[in-house]
Amino acid sequence: MAIQEKCRIEDHKQVGPRHYKLTLASQYLASHAQPGQFVNVRCCETSDPLLRRPISLHRIDAQKGMIELLYEVVGRGTELLSKKPVGQELDLLGPLGAGFKIDPAKKIHLMAGGGMGIAPLRALAEQVTGRGSRVAGQAVYILIGAKNKESLIGEDELRKTTDQVQTATDDGSAGKKGVVTDLLLDFLDSQLSVTSYPLSVIYACGPRLMLKAVAEIARQKKIDCQLSLEERMACGIGACKGCPVKTVSGYKMVCKDGPVFDAKELVWN
């Protein structure tokens, strides 16, 4: 169940040109949130911006009662958020939405993140691997893509969960030159046998065009796939009907029914 809570900022660091990592104390969120869920953050005390901003849970540490958010400053809300000092309290609503579903029958977990789409993958990888101590028989591969080397955020952190991390940048300044779906196709064609496809699952988060391409790859290869969608949101709880997405069973709300959907459910046109 989502609650509204004021959480103390325990740490707040700049980790990239416009990127920040925020550590917050919340035993409730750390104990109840699932990877792929998000919190709706009140970025300022005044009414501008009025609406909360949705940010994914980057890490969920129930033992320490802490959560981490990883975000990029893109506009007024995130700009105001980036100025919040350690020690101040931040008003959060969460955990919200439906996160990733981890099927114990799957042994090969392929995670693809584009841009800030990498944010929820750390929590997901930690859940699959049991916070870094490898679970026997489970393999986690993380593929990340960004515009350039400076925007490739979180790679070192993700390497703490698996040594199988591959990167791509649009301009070739780090990793392979290309996009994350190039990495995914290469990986499926060269490093995974067709017989292991039924034991595999793809999880992806990133821009819509990337997700559409990932869905198509998963469909062609007959691999299960879960996609975390990004939509502009207002209420974040399914009340305003402002974040519809077309699915095979009609329109659903990204904030409440998602943001994670089975790729087979989504209608892209």
Ligand SMILES: Cc1cc2nc3c(=O)[nH]c(=O)nc-3n(C[C@H](O)[C@H](O)[C@H](O)COP(=O)(O)OP(=O)(O)OC[C@H]3O[C@@H](n4cnc5c(N)ncnc54)[C@H](O)[C@@H]3O)c2cc1C
């Ligand atoms: C479920 C969910 C989880 C998210 N998780 C993260 C995260 O972990 N880290 C992170 O950095 N960002 C995340 N986002 C995106 C984040 O919510 C937006 O960047 C933020 O709301 C922008 O607020 P702003 O006031 O700074 O910018 P605004 O002034 O509101 O917008 C600035 C620019 O960003 C675009 N924009 C704003 N919101 C979105 C959106 N939801 N999707 C696509 N473009 C948008 C606008 O069109 C505009 O061009 C997430 C979004 C959703 C829906």
Ligand code: FES
């Ligand atoms: S943001 Fe209001 S219904 Fe999704």
